[in-house]
Amino acid sequence: xxxxxxxxxxxxxxxxxxxxxxxxxxxxxxxxxxxxxxxxxxxxxxxxxxxxxxxxxxxxxxxxxxxxxxxxxxxxxxxxxxxxxxxxxxxxxxxxxxxxxxxxxxxxxxxxxxxxxxxxxxxxxxxxxxxxxxxxxxxxxxxxxxxxxxxxxxxxxxxxxxxxxxxxxxxxxxxxxxxxxxxxxxxxxxxxxxxxxxxxxxxxxxxxxxxxxxxxxxxxxxxxxxxxxxxxxxxxxxxxxxxxxxxxxxxxxxxxxxxxxxxxxxxxxxxxxxxxxxxxxxxxxxxxxxxxxxxxxxxxxxxxxxxxxxxxxxxxxxxxxxxxxxxxxxxxxxxxxxxxxxxxxxxxxxxxxxxxxxxx
Amino acid sequence: xxxxxxxxxxxxxxxxxxxxxxxxxxxxxxxxxxxxxxxxxxxxxxxxxxxxxxxxxxxxxxxxxxxxxxxxxxxxxxxxxxxxxxxxxxxxxxxxxxxxxxxxxxxxxxxxxxxxxxxxxxxxxxxxxxxxxxxxxxxxxxxxxxxxxxxxxxxxxxxxxxxxxxxxxxxxxxxxxxxxxxxxxxxxxxxxxxxxxxxxxxxxxxxxxxxxxxxxxxxxxxxxxxxxxxxxxxxxxxxxxxxxxxxxxxxxxxxxxxxxxxxxxxxxxxxxxxxxxxxxxxxxxxxxxxxxxxxxxxxxxxxxxxxxxxxxxxxxxxxxxxxxxxxxxxxxxxxxxxxxxxxxxxxxxxxxxxxxxxxx
Numbered sequence: 001x002x003x004x005x006x007x008x009x010x011x012x013x014x015x016x017x018x019x020x021x022x023x024x025x026x027x028x029x030x031x032x033x034x035x036x037x038x039x040x041x042x043x044x045x046x047x048x049x050x051x052x053x054x055x056x057x058x059x060x061x062x063x064x065x066x067x068x069x070x071x072x073x074x075x076x077x078x079x080x081x082x083x084x085x086x087x088x089x090x091x092x093x094x095x096x097x098x099x100x101x102x103x104x105x106x107x108x109x110x111x112x113x114x115x116x117x118x119x120x121x122x123x124x125x126x127x128x129x130x131x132x133x134x135x136x137x138x139x140x141x142x143x144x145x146x147x148x149x150x151x152x153x154x155x156x157x158x159x160x161x162x163x164x165x166x167x168x169x170x171x172x173x174x175x176x177x178x179x180x181x182x183x184x185x186x187x188x189x190x191x192x193x194x195x196x197x198x199x200x201x202x203x204x205x206x207x208x209x210x211x212x213x214x215x216x217x218x219x220x221x222x223x224x225x226x227x228x229x230x231x232x233x234x235x236x237x238x239x240x241x242x243x244x245x246x247x248x249x250x251x252x253x254x255x256x257x258x259x260x261x262x263x264x265x266x267x268x269x270x271x272x273x274x275x276x277x278x279x280x281x282x283x284x285x286x287x288x289x290x291x292x293x294x295x296x297x298x299x300x301x302x303x304x305x306x307x308x309x310x311x312x313x314x315x316x317x318x319x320x321x322x323x324x325x326x327x328x329x330x331x332x333x334x335x336x337x338x339x340x341x342x343x344x345x346x347x348x349x350x351x352x353x354x355x356x357x358x359x360x
Numbered sequence: 361x362x363x364x365x366x367x368x369x370x371x372x373x374x375x376x377x378x379x380x381x382x383x384x385x386x387x388x389x390x391x392x393x394x395x396x397x398x399x400x401x402x403x404x405x406x407x408x409x410x411x412x413x414x415x416x417x418x419x420x421x422x423x424x425x426x427x428x429x430x431x432x433x434x435x436x437x438x439x440x441x442x443x444x445x446x447x448x449x450x451x452x453x454x455x456x457x458x459x460x461x462x463x464x465x466x467x468x469x470x471x472x473x474x475x476x477x478x479x480x481x482x483x484x485x486x487x488x489x490x491x492x493x494x495x496x497x498x499x500x501x502x503x504x505x506x507x508x509x510x511x512x513x514x515x516x517x518x519x520x521x522x523x524x525x526x527x528x529x530x531x532x533x534x535x536x537x538x539x540x541x542x543x544x545x546x547x548x549x550x551x552x553x554x555x556x557x558x559x560x561x562x563x564x565x566x567x568x569x570x571x572x573x574x575x576x577x578x579x580x581x582x583x584x585x586x587x588x589x590x591x592x593x594x595x596x597x598x599x600x601x602x603x604x605x606x607x608x609x610x611x612x613x614x615x616x617x618x619x620x621x622x623x624x625x626x627x628x629x630x631x632x633x634x635x636x637x638x639x640x641x642x643x644x645x646x647x648x649x650x651x652x653x654x655x656x657x658x659x660x661x662x663x664x665x666x667x668x669x670x671x672x673x674x675x676x677x678x679x680x681x682x683x684x685x686x687x688x689x690x691x692x693x694x695x696x697x698x699x700x701x702x703x704x705x706x707x708x709x710x711x712x713x714x715x716x717x718x719x720x
Contacts, residue, residue: 091484091485092452092458092484093458093484094457094458094459094463094481094482094484095457095458095459095481095552096457097454097455097456097457097550097689098452098453098454098455099454099455099689099690103454108642108643115642115643115685116639116642116685116686116688116691117642117643118640118643118644118690118691119689119690119691121454121455121690122454124451124452124453124454125451134643134644135644135646135647136644136645136646136647137643137644137645138645142643190457190552192455192550192688192689192695192697193689193690196686196695201686279476280478282468282475282476282477283468283475283477283478283494283497283502284478284494284495284496284497285496285497285498286495286496287495287496325475325476326476326556326561326696327696328476328552329457329459329479329552329553330459330478330479330481330553331476331478331479335552335556335695335696335697336686336687336695336696336697336698337695337696337697337700338696339697340697340700
């Protein structure tokens, strides 16, 4: 049977080769559906319209211009899908692939599931990229979900399809809005490709909209994050807010942070994740002490908050990375393996909590 | 108790800070023990002395100059370990972190196990790097295993320890020599850091010397790979030789490849891994057909070889990546998650085969 398939495909090859060289028609992705934006309006490929929040620090301003967590959804019967895009950063990060930082990551719905189809590999230098994403497909109509870069700003993005093929905007495939505010772990710093950030994985698995507001290294329970949460429509919030602040910052800021959000979202479920035990503390006693104190401050702070608000949840441990010390790239940032281990523990708990609040 | 530890550490902090700023003494790593080299001699940080093999293609010549799989082993009681090193490549790869490509990855033996301690993060541009690897440790004597870059050539490497601390070469901690010849998957292309390439993971777990001769995209059963195998001392060979060649190349070359190795290693166990089912064929019918034909050619070719040589083994499937299509960075290269899934299936089989040959 396999041999037969192969022979059939050999016969089809000339047609495929022709398709490969067919003229490409480019469509501005801004004219398609962009999902997972935190708020309506603002530049097409930015997760937050930073002009609304002048109080953000320069780093958070820069990060919130990134397309982290956003995806373009469309339908096409094209055999080949290409992309042309422009980013703004010059240097690569050290603990992440270029594909995750400034590349594209395509999934196609098959039998109700989002199945990996291909990546758009960015150029190794410069900010102009053009690449195939997937080629030599059959011509059935397909529902596509294209994740945008995790760690760069998109200045322009065009989707290329075969001349004569159909390309149209598709409705947002995700129901509900779960807004995730957090650190580099949420930002997806060491996910291998954009769709492997844990919020994106949760979104595909549950069919829910997960809005990624991770800001690498920046999420220290600052007032502006609370204001953004307060002004963002959400069915639930997920917080990775104990990875970046010190124990002292948690002591000082946690209650005010929650109070500010509660002014606008009095009963919306708020789910807090305890931070990971960092592998960077395996031998570094200073880091270990800092992290131990931080987790202890989070535990104590949450204990107090849970006493008075039955719609707040604390998942502790919230980021279990296994016991072999092999789940991070650098002692801090979970790899796809780390995210897999973390989700294995946390996903069922998140599902259970959301279900209690009618989110299913 | 935790609170007490924290208070104690707070008292220790000033001493630690002093240690942090203590003068650093640099030692040429070439004067320490370098493990996992394929053959004796040649440049210190190169896995193969390419001058011995003028028939290599330019790409394989370049790759075999890389420090892939090599590690420096030493003992030290220094609180802090730093590194200064020089690499040669200018541009980053797209599907790998800079830490994996040109960074360092340190493990320290604790209770008989190699535990992740820290990475040396390379600079984001240029070829000169200087970074802490781990800091603020206690001053007990420690056995260290520092993996070198997976995808770059090391022109110079110095280990920095606190002035006055001891630093000495340590004996090779690994017994036996398992030589692994293969593709980018063996090369560790999308491992997050050097020690996460599957050969390195097998080495740490089993306590065996795994010599990494992966050559990204190049391993097409060429005669020169057989010659290198023939001239390399090994207790066993592991082959990932079906990831790069076409079905036709496997048909034409496999028997000659094995025959050439058997001239020098008549009874050494040769373990062949079947290649992965690539996620790049999820929708790309041309790639799917190419890959199906390749795996079928490998299966048939190995079937024939196994009939006449009882010391040859074929692990099929040899690279199981799970059924969620989420274990590669780009449809081809397993991430740490892919390697984890692959090892879960393959490691027990490798152990069993090696044990049959008295390698334990």
